[in-house]
Structures are given as C-alpha cells and as structure tokens.
Amino acid sequence: MKNDMKEILLTEEQIQEKIKELGHTITEEYKDRFPLFVGVLKGALPFMADLVKSVDTHLEMDFMDVSSYGKSMVSSGEVKIVKDLDTKVEGRDVLIVEDIIDSGLTLSYLIELFKYRKAKSVKVVTLLDKPEGRKVDLVPDLTGFIVPDEFVVGYGLDFAERYRNLPYVGILKPEVYEG
Ligand code: 5GP
Ligand code: MG
Ligand code: MG
DSSP states (O other): OGGGEEEEEEOHHHHHHHHHHHHHHHHHHHTTSOOEEEEEETTTHHHHHHHHHTOOSOOEEEEEEEESSTTSSSOOSOOEEEEOOSSOOTTOEEEEEEEEESSSHHHHHHHHHHHHTTOSEEEEEEEEEOGGGOSSOOOOSEEEEEOOSSOEEBTTBOBTTBSTTOSSEEEEOHHHHOO
C-alpha cells in the first residue's frame, strides 16, 4: 500500500506520541467525570482505540455513524444519522472523537444535537484538522495535527473504504484516485 502514497504526512511514531500527549491532557480535564467518548464511525475508530488506552480515568465509549460525504471526496453539506448512540447524553460530559475536521459541517451538526439532548458539556478532540476547508465557524478543543488542504488517507481515513488500516497518514498519488 505504501506504493500508492505520494507522501507520508505523519508517521506511526508521530501519531502514537501525539495520542499519548492528548491522553494526558484529557485525563487531567475529565478526571472523575466519567466522560462519554463518542467516536464518529468509521474514520475515528483507530484513533478512538489508541486514545482511550492513554486516558487514565473511567470513561464510557459509544459510536455514531453519520454520513456527509457518501463515496465522493467533496462534502455535500448534508448530514444523515446512519447509526445513533445507544447511550443517553443528558447530563453527560461528551467528548466527540473525530478523525479529521474539514468543512466542520458534520461536527457542528453533532455538537448541536448533543446540546439539544442536554449534554452537560460537549467538546471535540480531532486527530487532524484542515482549517482551510472550513465552511462553518468551528475550532476543536483538542487537535493532534494541522494538515494541508489535501485529501489524506490512513489511520482511519479512507479512499473508497480502503487505506483505513494504515498505521500512518499520507497523501495518495493522483493516479490512484484518478483510476
Ligand atoms: P467535514 O464535515 O468536516 O467536512 O468532514 C467530515 C468527514 O469527512 C471527516 O470526518 C472524514 O470522514 C471526511 N474527510 C474530510 N476530509 C478528508 C480527507 O482529507 N480524507 C478522507 N479520507 N476523509 C476526509
Ligand atoms: Mg469522521
Ligand atoms: Mg470517508
């Protein structure tokens, strides 16, 4: 799969080191609050799995699947709930765990939804942020890395459902997605 990469943006080591730092910060902030970590499927799965292992306080995990992209690489602006939470968010300290924030449309929808459902607090941790892609005013509470406004894959992020299992993040060679 490495042959498909034009460039590796973040190595496995860089990602894992950053996640440990994020885990410490989150541990301090959420100690004894039994936060609800909400992973946004499917992209946030590897990040969620590694992040929770570096958080040293009790927490609960749940997942949502929302779609705004479909199979296309461009955000449609529409957000659809494909799978909702099994957990009640009322009164809970919710931490949304995202792979990447681009337009911010998915996340602003989720933040509003959890506020409407009376969460005690709603915060966002994202592994990657592409601030240049933003269409709504949204700044994550915690960010792993800022990335350029390019289509990235790996560590949860897919192209047509592939590359999610890479331990690093990279940019595909144009010929890979041009067919
Ligand atoms: P947003 O709503 O912020 O535009 O993006 C939401 C979702 O689009 C992200 O959670 C991610 O699943 C997908 N996405 C955004 N940018 C990229 C990218 O560069 N690569 C991949 N593979 N997915 C992206
Ligand atoms: Mg996502
Ligand atoms: Mg995708």
